[in-house]
Amino acid sequence: MARGRQRVHAIGRRPNHNLRRPQHPGPFRRSVIVSLMDMKASASPVLEKMLYRYPISLDSQRIIRILGVPYDAVFAFIQFLYSSRSAVSSREGEEAVEKYGMHLLVLSHAYQVKWLKRGCEEGVAARLRVEVVVDMLKLAKLCDAPRLYQRCMRLVAKDFASVIQSEGWCFIRRHDPLLEKEILQFIEDADQRRKRWMREMADQEMYQQLSEAMECLQHICTVGCTVVGPHVGEPPSRSKGPCSFRTCEGLQLLIRHSATCGKKLSPGGCIHCKRMWQLFQLHSSICDQPDSCKVPLCKQFRSKIQMDGKVDKTWRLLVKKVVTAGIMSSLAKRERPEEIQKIWLRYRGIK
Ligand SMILES: [Zn+2]
Ligand SMILES: [Zn+2]
Ligand SMILES: [Zn+2]
Incomplete structure (x- = not known):
C-alpha cells in the first residue's frame, strides 16, 4: 500500500x-x-x-x-x-x-x-x-x-x-x-x-437409470415393444418407430437372454440373469398396482417379502432412492415453474 x-x-x-x-x-x-x-x-x-x-x-x-x-x-x-x-x-x-x-x-x-x-x-x-x-x-x-x-x-x-x-x-x-x-x-x-460430490453424482445417475429401467420394464411387459411383449392385439413391431426409452433395446435383449439362458440355474449362475432377476425384484418393491401388474415375478417377490417379514436396510434405501429419482424425473418432464426447475437442477448437480 x-x-x-x-x-x-x-x-x-x-x-x-x-x-x-x-x-x-x-x-x-x-x-x-x-x-x-x-x-x-x-x-x-x-x-x-x-x-x-x-x-x-x-x-x-x-x-x-x-x-x-x-x-x-x-x-x-x-x-x-x-x-x-x-x-x-x-x-x-x-x-x-x-x-x-x-x-x-x-x-x-x-x-x-x-x-x-x-x-x-x-x-x-x-x-x-x-x-x-x-x-x-x-x-x-x-x-x-x-x-x-x-x-x-x-x-x-x-x-x-x-x-x-x-x-x-x-x-x-x-x-x-x-x-x-x-x-x-x-x-x-x-x-x-469434489470426490464426494462426484461419487454422489455417479450414484444419482445410477438411480436415474434404474428408475428409467423400471418404467421401461413396465412398458415392455404391458404394451410390448419391438421384439418382446405380451403380443395382445397387434404384435410389437419396428414399424412403430424408435422407442422413446433409451434402455428399451438393452432390456429386451436381457429379457430374451433370461428366457433361454441355460446357465441361470447352474452353480455360480449367470451374471446377466442375476441382473434381470434384480430388476424384477426392484420392480416388485416399487410396484403400486400388484394386482393388475404384468411384469413377471412381481407377485412372487411381493409374497416372499411378506413371508420373510423384513427387508434388508440397504435394499430399502435403494428402493427409496430409485422412487425419488422417478418422481424428480417426472417433475422435470412437466411444464414447471422456475422454483421446481431450480430444485431439479440442484438434484441433478447442475447448480
Ligand atoms: Zn420400447
Ligand atoms: Zn443368463
Ligand atoms: Zn408389478
Missing part, C-alpha cells in the same frame, strides 16, 4: 453541498474538504464519532488524518459516503472500485461502512487474479471479508500450480506458516468434497 500522508478536512456545520479539493490547502497539500451537513450521520459511525471528538482548529476545521492509502482512494471513499448505497453499482462507482478496490475495502472496514464494504468485497472478488490472490486472501482475513476469503480460497484450490509461482505464495511460505497450512488444508478439503 502507498505510504502517502493524506488528510481529510471536515468543516463543521458549513452548508457546503460540494465535496471538493481545497483551492488553498494551506499546510495540507493533499486534503479533502467535506461538509457534515451533507454527510448522512449513519454513513460511517466511526468517522462520525471522530468528527465530533476531534478539536476544532482556529479556522473552524476539524482535521482527520487517513494514512496508508492513496489520496485518490480517500477521495473516492469520501465521495461514496456522500452517495446513496446504489452508487457502488453505478458506472463511476465501479470505476472507483476497479481502481481502488482493495483500499476502499480497507477504509470501509476500518470506518464501518457496511454497504460499501460489501460492494468492494464483490468488486475485488470479481477481479481476482492468480498473481495477487494470496495477497487478497490476507486482505480478506484482515478485513473480515468472508465472501472474498471464500472466492480467494476457491481460486487458489482451482489453480494452485500457478499460485505457487506467485510472490504472495513465496512470502507466506517464508513468513506465515499458519496461513500456508490453512491454504493447504482448504485444498485437501476441497479435493475431498
Whole structure:
C-alpha cells in the first residue's frame, strides 16, 4: 500500500453541498474538504464519532488524518459516503472500485461502512487474479471479508500450480506458516468434497437409470415393444418407430437372454440373469398396482417379502432412492415453474 500522508478536512456545520479539493490547502497539500451537513450521520459511525471528538482548529476545521492509502482512494471513499448505497453499482462507482478496490475495502472496514464494504468485497472478488490472490486472501482475513476469503480460497484450490509461482505464495511460505497450512488444508478439503460430490453424482445417475429401467420394464411387459411383449392385439413391431426409452433395446435383449439362458440355474449362475432377476425384484418393491401388474415375478417377490417379514436396510434405501429419482424425473418432464426447475437442477448437480 502507498505510504502517502493524506488528510481529510471536515468543516463543521458549513452548508457546503460540494465535496471538493481545497483551492488553498494551506499546510495540507493533499486534503479533502467535506461538509457534515451533507454527510448522512449513519454513513460511517466511526468517522462520525471522530468528527465530533476531534478539536476544532482556529479556522473552524476539524482535521482527520487517513494514512496508508492513496489520496485518490480517500477521495473516492469520501465521495461514496456522500452517495446513496446504489452508487457502488453505478458506472463511476465501479470505476472507483476497479481502481481502488482493495483500499476502499480497507477504509470501509476500518470506518464501518457496511454497504460499501460489501460492494468492494464483490468488486475485488470479481477481479481476482492468480498473481495477487494470496495477497487478497490476507486482505480478506484482515478485513473480515468472508465472501472474498471464500472466492480467494476457491481460486487458489482451482489453480494452485500457478499460485505457487506467485510472490504472495513465496512470502507466506517464508513468513506465515499458519496461513500456508490453512491454504493447504482448504485444498485437501476441497479435493475431498469434489470426490464426494462426484461419487454422489455417479450414484444419482445410477438411480436415474434404474428408475428409467423400471418404467421401461413396465412398458415392455404391458404394451410390448419391438421384439418382446405380451403380443395382445397387434404384435410389437419396428414399424412403430424408435422407442422413446433409451434402455428399451438393452432390456429386451436381457429379457430374451433370461428366457433361454441355460446357465441361470447352474452353480455360480449367470451374471446377466442375476441382473434381470434384480430388476424384477426392484420392480416388485416399487410396484403400486400388484394386482393388475404384468411384469413377471412381481407377485412372487411381493409374497416372499411378506413371508420373510423384513427387508434388508440397504435394499430399502435403494428402493427409496430409485422412487425419488422417478418422481424428480417426472417433475422435470412437466411444464414447471422456475422454483421446481431450480430444485431439479440442484438434484441433478447442475447448480
Ligand atoms: Zn420400447
Ligand atoms: Zn443368463
Ligand atoms: Zn408389478
